[in-house]
Amino acid sequence: MRGLVDKSRKYHPISGTVLDHLFNFNGLIDFMTELASQGKTYRMLGFLRHEVYTADPINIEHIMVTNFANYGKDLFMKSSLDTVFKVILGVELDTMCGTFEEGEMFSNAFDEASAAVMYRFFNFLWRVKRFLNIGSESVLRNSLRVIDEFVYKLIRIKIEQAQRLQDGTNGDILSRFIELKKTDPKYLRDIVLSFVIAGKDTSAVVLSWFLYMVCKNPHVQEKIAQEISEITKVESS
Known part of the structure; x- marks a missing residue:
């Protein structure tokens, strides 16, 4: 303010x-x-x-669920999810451009599941809804199914690739776990989702705040642009 x-x-x-x-x-x-x-x-x-x-739960619900799109993190959320998936799985999720249909479905399901879990803080009847499989709990169950199917499929592909290559050339985190003979699908799924949960929203919020501060300090923006130009050898426009 x-x-x-x-x-x-x-x-x-x-x-x-x-x-x-x-x-x-x-x-x-x-x-x-x-x-x-x-x-x-x-x-x-x-x-x-x-x-x-x-x-205040009401304010948090407004920011994170009800009016989420108004808080300027939507593209950052997609970008951070793409980055996390690249690092963890070596997979181009590409939710920024929407060229990977399964990746887009996973992204939407992940956001819906996050919103449904958040809604439990405000709805004391969520256990009843879960038992009856209605409302937000029905959405959560369907979203988790999409998430599991997508992640388990990628894990199977990674395990098959590791068995074929046998040389440890893959640099993503999941491949490193597989090289250590950690091949239980549920264990690997939990690892993947833990990294996604830890890296997605946190990175997006930090990027949002970073750009906000950069916009308020043009002289810093110029220094950043200059440093990037010097490192990448690309002239800034």
Whole structure:
């Protein structure tokens, strides 16, 4: 938040300043957890801007589920998923361009499953829905089926490739596990999905924040462009 305070609007309560973050740096997570327990959404005052923190389930649902597309991470989500899959499986998922139909189906199923799991925090009847296989729980079950079919298929292909090559030329993480004789499909599926969960949203959020800060600091943008140009030997336009 930036600029003068509009007295006609209601603002969240102030819980401190960025200096409080500095003073509590060694126990920052505990400090922020304590603030969140006192008020689910609060402001921290800074020198040039104010920051809003929220642990309110309604706000989180709005950002991550209900109005997800409004928060400028959609292409970053696709890009980070493509990158994670390339590193883990050596597979071009290409959800950015949508040229891989099965990859697109996996991506959509993964997002639907994530949203359905998130919805459990707000719907105390989710166990009933799961038993009856209705609503969001039905979506979750179908999405998990698509996810499993896709990942298990890729695992089978990787195992077959490893048996044919026998020289360890594949550089992806899954191939490394297979080389170590870790060939149980369920174990490998859990490894793959753990990496996807750990790398997808986190990378996308970091990239979003990075570009936001770069846009606010054009002089830094110029330095980054120059460094990239020098490393790649490509003139920046």
